[in-house]
Amino acid sequence: MYPANITRDEASARSRLLTTHRYQITVDLTGSPSTFTSTSTIAFSSLTGATFVDLIADSIIEASLDGAPLDTSGFNGERLAFEVSDGNHVLAITAACRYSNTGEGLHRFVDPVDSRVYCYTQLEVADARRVYACFDQPDLKASFEFAVLAPAHWTVLSNSPEVQPAVAGELGRWEFAPTPPISTYITALIAGEYHTVRTVYDGREAEIPFSLSCRASMAEHLDVDRLFATTSRGFDVFEEHFGEPYPFTDYAQVFVPEFNAGAMENAGCVTIRDEYLYRSRVTSAAYEARDNTILHELAHMWFGDLVTMTWWDDLWLNESFAEWASHFAQDEIRKRHGGDDPWATFCNQRKTWAYRQDQLPSTHPIAADMVDLEAVELNFDGITYAKGASALRQLVAFVGLGPFLAGVRTYFGRHAWGNTQLTDLLRALEEASGRDLSFFTGQWLQTAGVNTLTSEYEIDERGRFSRFTVVQHATEQWPTLRRHRIGVGCYDPTDDGIEHVHRVELDIDGERTEVPALVGVPAPAVVLLNDGDLSYAKIRIDRGLDVVVARIHEFLDPVARALLWGSTWDMCRDAQLPASDYVDLVTRGVAVETDLTAVTAVLAQAETAVRYYTPRAARPALATRWTAGLVRLLKDAEPGSDHQLAIVRALATSLGTPAGADLLRAWLAGEEVPEGLVVDADLRWRFVTQLAQLGGLDDDEIAAELARDNTATGAEKAAGARAVRPDADAKAEAWRLAIEDASVPNATHTQICVHFWAQNQEAVLRPYVDAWFEVMADIAAQRNRWGQRSLAIRKNIGELLFPRPFGDRALVARIDEWMATTELTDSVRRMVSERRDDVERALRCQEAAAS
Incomplete structure (x- = not known):
């Protein structure tokens, strides 16, 4: 059950009963490191009836309605019910609330580098009530005025423009101007010793103050020029094409630690995970991903926040x-x-x-x-x-x-x-x-599932199409055939590479759609359905698959290559292309792929194909071939290039032999490092983690690495390195931290769960298969305080801590029996059924390859 659930019917009834106008919220951060105090004064109008206000807090200190004390004896830690009459009202509630260490509500973080404190809110879907009493649903918009009490040397930001505090001794009080009408889930409060850089953007109708903030210890990694450039260019595009000027007064972007998502579109005050401040060398794909996140949140200022x-x-x-x-x-x-x-x-x-x-x-x-x-x-x-x-x-x-x-x-x-x-x-x-x-x-x-597009064709004696048909397939579970707007592309080799020689764009509908525009067109080497990637459908390469497998790197159009990479990966996952063939395809094509996102993706997919889609008996040989292919790619990669970095990362993950451990140890010692490669902090942790998995590092050596990188990221990576060690005591401690210790922050918890189950550690890991089923039953029944643990932590247990290395028919049968005999919540049933499907898919691939 979702903690403190709110139903759509309850929200709809509440919005029919009342209209919110104005919130005045005071948050006092000057108390203990575990709790804070908030006072919420809500001006609203209503009809006569019964309603409730949302609040997740330790206790209500004081409450009044229209100046008269309000009975709080019915407060259940989640909501307070009360009666209202027709007219205008003011509800005031002061509560003792609790800081979070799991990224929900008001998250509090102490930087291990310098012991500075950083707080930020994350309120979607309905966690504003963890910070202040409110009507926590998106259609009850109101104007918000925040006031914050905090140490005077802190930076405090909210949805309105930055203000200077009134200072009394060591304390300050920040009072922000009222916002336009916005929803509770996009309100924001940022407080701590943040480093901030400011500039101004010349907007469509006014100058807009811009700011970038991050932890002091990350300030050297705040690449201000690029971040401001991306943001300014996004403003240019959206103000031009959306027809409305930027709806708020300023635009703050705050990079915060231990964030569960990529970013959050708080009105005028966006929070972004600070892993996007790159302290080590990354490929262009990482910068492109960050740019996309920045633009995604900026688009929300109109679509989501304004409307x-x-x-x-x-x-x-x-x-x-x-x-x-x-x-x-x-x-x-x-x-x-x-x-x-x-x-x-x-x-x-x-x-x-x-x-x-x-x-x-x-x-x-x-x-x-x-x-x-x-x-x-x-x-x-x-x-x-x-x-x-x-x-x-x-x-x-x-x-x-x-x-x-x-x-x-x-x-x-x-x-x-x-x-x-x-x-x-x-x-x-x-x-x-x-x-x-x-x-x-x-x-x-309103329908689920993905359709698959294939083609049927005939070629006449002149080598031209005499018939071409697009065939649409649905699944038995989701039989809907959709109307698609697609391109059909014809590709042939030229002196420059394989490129576009003909294209038709058309609507397809139903099971079969004839394409008369292709009749008489010379049959090319490859026909690509959904050319241009306009629609959403899996495609099969019915003409030219052999060309694609042998020469994917010669296709000049990056979108066409992306479609081909996607189609071949789909075929591998659907047991129609053996994992060994996919691995060969990747090692041939990735070296000249210009889209670094594709490079990163297909390298990871090939590793998955080796580990899970290959029959167990054939796995060691294919793993050796995969590693050898990566070694060849590394030798040919340009020194210092993005390709070199991406290939080194994949190679480090693939190393599973004593010789591989020796190579990792040499790289960590600065020996035999490929020309142009810098073994910086993040790459070093990748080597450390893989070496720990192979039994090549003990706790003392991991502690020495942490001392070398005594940062929050270092602590998270060290936790993962300890969890991955093939040692019974290390596994027992990792399991205790993941399951029993509620003080473990969300980002550290993720690292522990990601690295717990490792390849070739069956002897030490086998007892935890039973333990996982027991914990999942506890989560479903909300035993052992699981009802109080956050969604992020529960998902880590259900998804990341699933015993995938033990995926065989016996595990599938056990899951089926367990699900049939255990009372499960919808969320637990979903997590387990998804992981079961992963195992089942892998087994189908293994069995097809072995047959």
């Missing part, structure tokens, strides 16, 4: 639009300033995530039925983000980019500062495009 969904049913639309818009903005910036094609990255990364999620037993329609917060928890996934964004890209292809943007401008202008539903956006798009979009909701948003 907000009524309830979480349209969470997908909120996130999907920002996903689409961030890639659109990157493409516009590329046209003006140069750079790689972001739609290739979208195909290589986001759509791969969507396709995987959509083939799990837990898949669901994009527009899921969010009956309560527990449903939101279950469905905040790759369908919400990546498949939804793919569907939006298909919608853009249907209506055209110009009409789509015109409809978006109408939508913003019509609903500014209000709440909407999907129908409001579709209505604006129909008006702008003149196209009937009634089919779109039913086919694309």
Whole structure:
């Protein structure tokens, strides 16, 4: 059960009863390191009836309604019920609230480098109530005025422009101006000894103060010029195409530690995980990913913050639009300033995530039925983000980019500062495009599953197509055949490489669609369905698969290569392309792949193919071949290049022999290091972790590495290195920290769970298979305080701590029996069924390869 659940019906009833106008919130951070005090004064109007205010707190210190004391005896730690009469009211509640170390509510972090304190809020989906009493639902918008008491030397930020504190001795009081009407989940409070850099952007209608903040110990890694440049260029694109000026007064971006997500779109005060401040060398793909995150959150200032969904049913639309818009903005910036094609990255990364999620037993329609917060928890996934964004890209292809943007401008202008539903956006798009979009909701948003596109063709005696048919396939579970707008691309070798020689764009509908425009066209070496990646569908390469496998690196178009990488990986996962062939494809093609996102992705996928999709008897030989292929790639890589770095990372992960351990130890000692490679902090921890997995480092040596990198990141990486050691005591301690110790912060907990199950450690790990089932039963029953642990921690246990190395038919049978005989919550059932599906898919691949 979701802690402190709120149902859609409750929220709808509350929004019919009352209207919120103004919050005045005072947060006192001058007390203990475990709790803080908040006072929330809410001005609202209502009809006569019963309602409740949301608050997750240790206790209510004082409460009043219209100046009269309010009975708090019914407060259950989650909400306080009360009666209201028709008219205007003021509700005031002072509460003792608790800091978080798991990234929900008000997170408090002490930097091990210098013992400085950093606090920040993370309030989506409904965690504003962990910080102040409120009506915590997106359609009850109000103006917010924050006041904060904190040490006078701290930096304090909120949704309104930065202010100077009134100082009394060592304490300060910050009072922020009222915000425009916004939802509770995008309010923000940042407080601590942050390092801040400021500039000004010349906006469409006013100058907009910009700021960047981070921990003092990370200040040297705050690459101010690039971050401000990306943000400014994003403002240029969105203010031009969205039709509305930036809706808030200033724009702060705060890089924070131990963040659960990538970033959060707090109105005018975005929080971003500070792993995006690169303290070590990274590839261009990492910078592109960070740019995309920055633009994603900026798009939310309009779509999500200015205009907000009524309830979480349209969470997908909120996130999907920002996903689409961030890639659109990157493409516009590329046209003006140069750079790689972001739609290739979208195909290589986001759509791969969507396709995987959509083939799990837990898949669901994009527009899921969010009956309560527990449903939101279950469905905040790759369908919400990546498949939804793919569907939006298909919608853009249907209506055209110009009409789509015109409809978006109408939508913003019509609903500014209000709440909407999907129908409001579709209505604006129909008006702008003149196209009937009634089919779109039913086919694309209300049904789950991914279709597969194949082709059938005939070639005449002149070598030309005499017939070409696109065939659409659905699954038995999800039989819907969708209407798609796709390209069909013809590719042939030229003196420069394999390139586009002909292309047709058309709508396909139903099971079979004839393509008369290809009749008479010379049959090319390769035919690529969904050319341009306009639609969301798996594709099969029915003409030219042998060419693709042998010569993928010769395709000149990065989006075409992305589609080919995706198709071959789908075939590998679907047991239609042996893992050994996929590994060979990667070692041939990755060296000249220009999209570093693709490089990183396919290297990781090949490692998965070796570890899980290969029969156990054949695994050692393929692992040796994979490592040898990476060694060859490393020798040929340009010194100091992004390719060199990406290949070294993959090679380090693949090393599993005594000779591999010797190489890692030599690199850590600065010996035999490839020319141009710098073994910096992050790369060093990668080597340390793999060496620890091979039994080549003990606790003292890991402690020495931590002393060398005495940072929060170092502490997290050291925890992972200890957990991965093939030692019974190390595993016992890692298990205790993951399961029993609630003081372990979320980021450290993740590292422990990621590294606990390691390859070739069956003897020491086998007892924990039983233990995992026991813990999952405890989580489902909320025994042993699991009902009080955060979602992030529970997901780590269910997903990352799953015993995947023991994936065989016996484990599948045990999961089936356990699920049939154990009373499970929806969230636990989902986590376990998804992991079971991973095992089942791997076994199908192994069995197909062995047959």
